[in-house]
Amino acid sequence: MEQQYKIVVDALGSDKGPEAIILGASLAIKEFPNLSITLVGPEALINEKMQEYGVDKARFKVIPAEETITNFENPYTGIMNKPQASLVKAMKEVGKEEENYAGMITAGNSGAILMGSFRFLSDANKTRPCMAAMLPNGKEAYTCLVDTGATIDCTPSQLHSFARLGSDVMKKMYHIESPRVALLSNGAEPTKGNHLVKETFPILQEDKELNFVGNIEGNNALSGDCDVLVCDGFAGNQVLKNTEGMAKRLITDIVVLSKKRNRPEFMEVAQYLMKTYDISALGGGLVLGTRKLIIKARGNSDERAIVNISRMILNHASGEAVLTQKEREDALR
Amino acid sequence: MEQQYKIVVDALGSDKGPEAIILGASLAIKEFPNLSITLVGPEALINEKMQEYGVDKARFKVIPAEETITNFENPYTGIMNKPQASLVKAMKEVGKEEENYAGMITAGNSGAILMGSFRFLSDANKTRPCMAAMLPNGKEAYTCLVDTGATIDCTPSQLHSFARLGSDVMKKMYHIESPRVALLSNGAEPTKGNHLVKETFPILQEDKELNFVGNIEGNNALSGDCDVLVCDGFAGNQVLKNTEGMAKRLITDIVVLSKKRNRPEFMEVAQYLMKTYDISALGGGLVLGTRKLIIKARGNSDERAIVNISRMILNHASGEAVLTQKEREDALR
Numbered sequence: 001m002e003q004q005y006k007i008v009v010d011a012l013g014s015d016k017g018p019e020a021i022i023l024g025a026s027l028a029i030k031e032f033p034n035l036s037i038t039l040v041g042p043e044a045l046i047n048e049k050m051q052e053y054g055v056d057k058a059r060f061k062v063i064p065a066e067e068t069i070t071n072f073e074n075p076y077t078g079i080m081n082k083p084q085a086s087l088v089k090a091m092k093e094v095g096k097e098e099e100n101y102a103g104m105i106t107a108g109n110s111g112a113i114l115m116g117s118f119r120f121l122s123d124a125n126k127t128r129p130c131m132a133a134m135l136p137n138g139k140e141a142y143t144c145l146v147d148t149g150a151t152i153d154c155t156p157s158q159l160h161s162f163a164r165l166g167s168d169v170m171k172k173m174y175h176i177e178s179p180r181v182a183l184l185s186n187g188a189e190p191t192k193g194n195h196l197v198k199e200t201f202p203i204l205q206e207d208k209e210l211n212f213v214g215n216i217e218g219n220n221a222l223s224g225d226c227d228v229l230v231c232d233g234f235a236g237n238q239v240l241k242n243t244e245g246m247a248k249r250l251i252t253d254i255v256v257l258s259k260k261r262n263r264p265e266f267m268e269v270a271q272y273l274m275k276t277y278d279i280s281a282l283g284g285g286l287v288l289g290t291r292k293l294i295i296k297a298r299g300n301s302d303e304r305a306i307v308n309i310s311r312m313i314l315n316h317a318s319g320e321a322v323l324t325q326k327e328r329e330d331a332l333r
Numbered sequence: 334m335e336q337q338y339k340i341v342v343d344a345l346g347s348d349k350g351p352e353a354i355i356l357g358a359s360l361a362i363k364e365f366p367n368l369s370i371t372l373v374g375p376e377a378l379i380n381e382k383m384q385e386y387g388v389d390k391a392r393f394k395v396i397p398a399e400e401t402i403t404n405f406e407n408p409y410t411g412i413m414n415k416p417q418a419s420l421v422k423a424m425k426e427v428g429k430e431e432e433n434y435a436g437m438i439t440a441g442n443s444g445a446i447l448m449g450s451f452r453f454l455s456d457a458n459k460t461r462p463c464m465a466a467m468l469p470n471g472k473e474a475y476t477c478l479v480d481t482g483a484t485i486d487c488t489p490s491q492l493h494s495f496a497r498l499g500s501d502v503m504k505k506m507y508h509i510e511s512p513r514v515a516l517l518s519n520g521a522e523p524t525k526g527n528h529l530v531k532e533t534f535p536i537l538q539e540d541k542e543l544n545f546v547g548n549i550e551g552n553n554a555l556s557g558d559c560d561v562l563v564c565d566g567f568a569g570n571q572v573l574k575n576t577e578g579m580a581k582r583l584i585t586d587i588v589v590l591s592k593k594r595n596r597p598e599f600m601e602v603a604q605y606l607m608k609t610y611d612i613s614a615l616g617g618g619l620v621l622g623t624r625k626l627i628i629k630a631r632g633n634s635d636e637r638a639i640v641n642i643s644r645m646i647l648n649h650a651s652g653e654a655v656l657t658q659k660e661r662e663d664a665l666r
Contacts (some may be wrong), residue, residue: 138582149519152527186482186570194485194567218574222582234527237519238571241551246579249471249555251607254602262350269587276586 002034005102005317007310008094011041012068012086013108016300021107022046024306026053029060032314038066038088038101064242065089068108071299075111079119086095087112091120095294097115102317103293105309107301114150117290130162131233131296132169133240134286136276139224144170145181147233147284148240153187154232155201159183163204165288166228167211173316174227178211183228184235185215196232204230247277335367337437338650340643341427344374345401345419346441348504348632354440355379357639359386362393364640365647371434373398373423382606401664404632408444412452420445424453427625435650436626438642440634447483450623463495464566464629465502466573467619469609472557477503477512480566481573481618487565489533491517496537498621499561500544506649507560511544515559517568518548527567537563580610613644626650 007026011018011244018041025037026049034058039046043064050060065086069078070179082088087108094104106113107243131150134142146166151158163181170179183200185193190201194213204212213226221229221239232237253274258266287294295309342358344351358370359382369392372379376397383393398419402411408474415421420441427437429645439446443464450462465479479499484491498565516533518526523534525548537545550561554572564572584606591599620627626649629644 138585152519184571186485186491186567197567211525218571219578219581221571221578223576223578232527234519234530235568235571238517238551238554238568239575242572242575243579245552245554245556246576247583248552249607250580250583250610252471253606257602263598263601264601265596265598268596269590269599272590273583273586277583330570 003318004034005032005314006036006038006099007102007313008038008040008090008104009306010086010090010104010106010108011046012065013106013299014297014301015107016302018042018045018256019049020302021297021306022049024198024301024303024310025051025060026050026055027303028307028310029055032310033157035310035314036060037310038063040086042066057118063089063093069108069112073112075109075115077224079115087116088120091116091239091294094294095120101292102268103295103313105297105313106298107299108150108237110150110296112297113287113294115323116153117287117294121290121292121294123291125320127161127165128158129289130158130165130286131164131285132166133236134173135222135240135243137222137224141224141227142174143224143226144228144286145221145236146228146288147236149233149237152233152237154196154197156203159196159200159230160207161289163207163210163212163228163230166230167209169286169288170227172319173312175319179227180213180225181210181228181230182213182216184221184229184231184239185217188215188217188220190214197207200230211325232246234250241255246298248289251277336651337367337369338365339369339371340435340646340649341371341373341423341437342639343423343437343439343441344379345398345417346439346632347630347634348465349635350438351375351378352382353635354385354630354639357634357636357643358393359383359388360636361640362388362642365643367492368643368647369393370643371396371426373419374428375399380544396422402445406445408442408443408448411442411445412448420449421453424449424551424627427627428453434625436646437630438628438630438639438646440630440632442619444628446620446627446629450627454623454625454627456622460494460498461491462620462622463491463498464618465495465499465621466569467506468555468576470555470557470574474557474560475507476555476557476559477561477619478554478569478572479561479563479621480569482566482570484569485566487529489529489536492529492533492565493536493540494564494622496540496543496561496563497544499563500542502619502621503560505652506645508652509560512560513546513558514543514561514563515546515549517554517562517564517572520548521548521553523547523549533563537571542666577610580606584610645652 011021029215040063046062067085094101110212130147132146137143144166167179170176185197254270285296344354373396400417402418427434463480464483466481467475470476477499479495500512503509518530586601618629
């Protein structure tokens with residue numbers, strides 16, 4: 001019999017309400033026969049919807065929760081003072097060693113996810129968790145960008161920790177034997193960089209467990225010349241959001257051009273790019289440095305995002321490599 | 334008679350050799366009847382080429398120079414120890430008040446341009462010059478990104494100076510009465526940002542001569558919600574290069590798609606985007622904080638870039654607004 005896996009899904013915290021997440025969970029259960037899900041959220045709604053979608057009761061269970069930590073709350077006080085919040089309950093659940101969960105999905109408040117990860121799920125070394133994104137690169141694969149905004153002002157030793165965590169996750173998730181780690185800088189030469197980059201460079205160079213390939217400039221950030229791109233959360237946030245913003249802009253330009261010139265066939269180009277650069281469908285942010293794999297879905301995630309993230313967690317747990325970008329495009333064709 | 338303008342063009346320093354720049358200068362002279370050019374570079378070659386292109390001798394003059402400051406040289410020692418370098422000669426020439434030049438174009442070493450600007454062309458306040466880029470934004474206009482990499486680690490007072498210089502140039506170059514100034518941050522809320530952004534925020538807010546509109550996130554960096562986007566040179570370099578890198582990538586994707594699916598009509602989309610996002614044709618980096626307008630052309634600039642930059646300088650000098658992005662697209666159509 002195929003190995004079975006369990007994941008925890010926080011049904012609250014999405015901009016689209018719990019319905020999109022519940023629907024996503026039902027689709028994931030249907031798509032992956034070896035998956036069962038523990039949903040944390042409004043019990044009656046979850047049971048009603050899962051019945052409506054015809055999901056086998058043996059494949060899911062519900063942990064009731066009605067409360068959330070909103071984006072306007074202080075993450076620390078949210079985690080400390082809201083034991084009934086779905087995020088807190090979900091984190092406590094996924095942390096139960098006896099349950100042996102493969103990971104967890106949540107669309108909750110990023111700050112609270114990090115705070116909760118540190119409080120409930122930190123590893124033996126008490127590593128400070130960071131947030132990574134898997135971005136499609138120019139070599140038809142993914143680049144792990146870390147940190148994407150969890151720690152805005154960083155020290156060289158934090159960047160060192162990000163490099164190690166990023167390298168580890170690329171080994172495990174994409175079966176890259178010796179992931180190429182680069183530092184984001186304002187020039188490729190070792191002498192380039194701000195104070196932080198210049199101080200971090202020799203530390204990464206001296207760590208023989210890392211395959212450090214040097215500095216990479218912004219125009220090559222996602223060229224595929226590295227597997228892990230290390231930067232502070234401020235710069236990482238710029239790369240992530242600028243990448244997304246530019247993809248959106250060019251796609252919008254094509255849609256406008258298609259209408260203006262009355263060329264409906266141009267929409268095919270827009271659709272193709274939308275699939276390739278739909279970062280939300282790729283599965284949000286990965287929390288690294290925890291005992292369990294926690295993936296944050298975007299606040300505006302739809303049901304397909306939940307299915308995609310479930311697949312990432314299953315692949316990570318089973319040791320199967322996640323689809324390359326090319327395989328993904330072929331699958332989408 | 335129409336007002337006449339003179340500019341200085343450094344013929345050396347381009348990756349494509351002096352020929353591309355000389356050709357560009359000849360085209361600019363033909364396109365703008367009120368322009369004459371002082372070329373600094375290899376005298377025999379310039380005279381030979383200008384004759385070949387049939388340029389009237391009354392419209393240009395040559396200051397001989399054979400030496401350059403390369404990209405591998407220390408900018409400071411280059412400026413101090415190479416009085417014969419074309420860049421140094423060009424800067425001294427443009428600084429001559431009696432000549433009343435409208436500005437200067439060079440494709441030389443960025444560090445040396447800044448160092449030379451400070452040494453030969455700094456304003457009465459001895460402002461530290463910075464480098465800005467005019468990027469096409471989502472509202473069919475331009476956003477002035479400052480600093481783009483001249484000062485990598487910045488202080489809040491430097492960011493304040495960038496904000497003022499950016500605001501001034503947008504008033505003069507695009508006739509914006511009260512340019513909207515924003516700080517690049519990792520969130521729109523005033524509480525977001527790294528230490529530098531958080532310290533700079535109240536300083537910009539208190540300066541009543543600035544129209545400060547708050548923080549802007551990376552995905553809205555070029556949405557057109559601000560006219561001047563202020564950040565340190567490290568972050569600005571990321572925005573500039575990531576914007577360029579993403580535009581190139583999506584355009585390449587379209588070219589590949591066109592071939593793979595055998596749909597030659599898709600090339601029309603690629604060509605349209607190439608025109609809109611051809612940052613090099615927009616005219617490189619503007620040095621702000623100097624007595625004269627200095628514009629750095631990209632190292633790989635072709636002759637069209639020289640013509641476009643000449644137009645920017647003429648418009649800046651004459652007080653005519655530069656083309657909006659929409660006008661530019663219409664002109665290119």
